[in-house]
Amino acid sequence: MQVTWILPDGTTRSAEVQPGRTLMEAAVANGIPNVHGECGGSLSCATCHVVVDPEWIDRTGPLGDFEDAMLDATETARAPTSRLSCQIEMSADLDGLRLVVPGG
Amino acid sequence: MTVWTPTDDGHADLTSHDAFVDGVPHNTFARLRRDDPLHYTEYSAGRSFWSVTRQADILRLNRQADLLSSAQGIRIEDQTEEEYLARRTFQETDPPEHMMTRIKVARAFSKGVVAGFEPQIRDLCNQILDRALDCGSFDATREIARELPMRMLGIIIGVPASDLPWLVDKGDALMANTDPDFTDHVLDRMTTDAYRLMPFNSPAGAELYDYASALMARKAAAGDTDGVLHMLLRPGPDGSVISDTEFRNFFCLLVAAGNDTTRYSIAAGIQALCHQPELLGQMKAGGIWETAPDEIIRWATPALHFRRTATRDFQMHGKTVRAGDKVVYWFASANRDETVFDDPFRVDLARQPNAHLSFGQGGPHICLGMWLARLEVRILFQELARRIAAIEPAGPHRFVRSNFMGGIKTLPVTVKAA
Numbered sequence: 214m215q216v217t218w219i220l221p222d223g224t225t226r227s228a229e230v231q232p233g234r235t236l237m238e239a240a241v242a243n244g245i246p247n248v249h250g251e252c253g254g255s256l257s258c259a260t261c262h263v264v265v266d267p268e269w270i271d272r273t274g275p276l277g278d279f280e281d282a283m284l285d286a287t288e289t290a291r292a293p294t295s296r297l298s299c300q301i302e303m304s305a306d307l308d309g310l311r312l313v314v315p316g317g
Numbered sequence: 318m319t320v321w322t323p324t325d326d327g328h329a330d331l332t333s334h335d336a337f338v339d340g341v342p343h344n345t346f347a348r349l350r351r352d353d354p355l356h357y358t359e360y361s362a363g364r365s366f367w368s369v370t371r372q373a374d375i376l377r378l379n380r381q382a383d384l385l386s387s388a389q390g391i392r393i394e395d396q397t398e399e400e401y402l403a404r405r406t407f408q409e410t411d412p413p414e415h416m417m418t419r420i421k422v423a424r425a426f427s428k429g430v431v432a433g434f435e436p437q438i439r440d441l442c443n444q445i446l447d448r449a450l451d452c453g454s455f456d457a458t459r460e461i462a463r464e465l466p467m468r469m470l471g472i473i474i475g476v477p478a479s480d481l482p483w484l485v486d487k488g489d490a491l492m493a494n495t496d497p498d499f500t501d502h503v504l505d506r507m508t509t510d511a512y513r514l515m516p517f518n519s520p521a522g523a524e525l526y527d528y529a530s531a532l533m534a535r536k537a538a539a540g541d542t543d544g545v546l547h548m549l550l551r552p553g554p555d556g557s558v559i560s561d562t563e564f565r566n567f568f569c570l571l572v573a574a575g576n577d578t579t580r581y582s583i584a585a586g587i588q589a590l591c592h593q594p595e596l597l598g599q600m601k602a603g604g605i606w607e608t609a610p611d612e613i614i615r616w617a618t619p620a621l622h623f624r625r626t627a628t629r630d631f632q633m634h635g636k637t638v639r640a641g642d643k644v645v646y647w648f649a650s651a652n653r654d655e656t657v658f659d660d661p662f663r664v665d666l667a668r669q670p671n672a673h674l675s676f677g678q679g680g681p682h683i684c685l686g687m688w689l690a691r692l693e694v695r696i697l698f699q700e701l702a703r704r705i706a707a708i709e710p711a712g713p714h715r716f717v718r719s720n721f722m723g724g725i726k727t728l729p730v731t732v733k734a735a
């Protein structure tokens with residue numbers, strides 16, 4: 214299953230991601246810049262912020278209350294389809310997902 | 318990978334604060350990482366505990382807050398339920414309860430918001446350096462490292478500058494409660510338990526409680542209700558509010574957690590400048606400021622450890638940790654792990670990646686103040702490097718007597734202004 218990250222400089226990076234892995238783990242494993250995941254997916258650092266391609270947002274699952282609050286603590290201001298990527302698990306539904314990595 | 322060359326027998330008693338008076342007993346940690354990464358550490362003053370010393374093991378465990386709980390104490394000492402309840406902050410809670418408080422203050426300490434302090438911090442740094450550099454020879458911990466976080470604390474919690482030295486003395490008495498230089502109530506030498514319900518077992522906790530109440534009353538009277546402290550008082554998403562005790566404990570936590578840690582990061586960085594002369598030139602040349610703060614903070618590792626308690630039995634490295642056992646994450650060891658860091662005993666300002674654990678990375682309690690600390694460290698060293706031509710030791714440095722707070726408490730230096 215494939216995920217594509219669109220980097221701040223406009224280039225793209227794609228990687229195979231196993232189902233059940235979080236998109237933060239996948240980004241860190243693939244060295245995607247600006248996705249650090251410093252709290253290990255504990256919803257405490259907001260350093261795994263991504264903006265989901267609006268066409269995919271419905272398939273990424275619901276936004277929890279804590280995630281919603283932590284999205285106000287991201288480095289780059291949140292967008293309507295912002296998510297913390299440690300809260301999204303890879304699944305067959307998400308094959309082909311496109312994520313924009315915020316920041317400069 | 319650097320091969321560890323021991324300079325002593327590598328058998329320091331990790332439960333003894335005296336084993337840390339000449340700095341972290343790195344020989345012991347190197348031996349444990351290699352031979353016994355989950356070491357059952359005998360503790361004569363309380364229940365023995367497991368010492369986790371490898372970086373990868375701490376990362377793996379720290380994220381599992383359901384297995385390794387913060388809700389029975391986070392330092393090695395044992396606490397009764399009564400003591401725990403009286404002294405706890407959100408740092409001693411587990412998710413999801415922990416998140417209820419964390420989300421209230423997360424934005425105020427986020428990278429983006431904290432970046433707004435940059436001009437103010439630069440200004441403070443230059444005021445501090447104006448005074449210190451005039452002296453030529455001075456104690457860099459006292460004159461530089463101690464000053465910046467103290468003054469930032471004043472800005473963040475909104476207290477008058479004249480109160481700051483008092484507040485910081487009290488914070489020191491909490492964090493360094495095992496060093497007679499910082500407290501008259503040295504924890505492991507105390508015979509009375511009169512303060513056991515106070516933060517960090519310290520009478521300073523009681524004084525900070527009173528200060529917090531008076532401060533909030535003053536702020537309320539002045540209509541000043543939008544600081545960090547007030548954010549904490551707002552109801553959470555489920556309508557819950559924090560108790561009085563919890564609020565006062567959080568106040569103590571801010572005074573304690575943000576001060577000594579940042580101070581000792583700055584001190585360790587200055588000590589590194591003295592002992593690795595090439596660093597000053599690298600700082601002057603620039604180009605390392607994205608990575609240098611984390612390397613300085615790795616080098617310093619002010620929080621030597623934090624503790625958790627196992628909620629279920631589990632196996633690791635062929636041993637069984639039982640429910641109720643204390644498990645100590647030795648960040649001081651993880652940050653010198655030779656399987657993670659090339660040449661871990663050298664400061665490399667360009668180190669990248671730098672998977673250090675000084676901030677308790679990898680778990681829900683990752684330092685709330687990490688962006689502020691990184692920013693303070695960066696700006697202080699940018700200004701220091703710009704303003705000096707040379708710096709050298711002017712005598713031996715001395716460490717805090719503590720197996721919890723790692724820091725150089727006196728650092729005599731001589732500087733030549735640029």
Ligand code: HEM
Pocket residue numbers: 387391407408409419570571574575576578579582614618619620623624674675676677680681682683684685686687689690691
């Ligand atoms: C270089 C400086 C600093 C270091 C090395 C440091 C280290 C740490 C560590 C290791 C933890 C995790 C504790 C655990 O796992 O139980 C932590 C948590 C915390 N730190 Fe820091 N800290 C620093 C600066 C600051 C500053 C400047 C502040 C505030 C102004 C601060 C406030 C806190 C708070 C409130 C927590 C508790 C977070 C939670 O439980 O969710 N720290 N810090």
Ligand code: FES
Pocket residue numbers: 237249250251252253254255256257258259260261297298299300
């Ligand atoms: S990894 Fe920290 S919030 Fe997602």
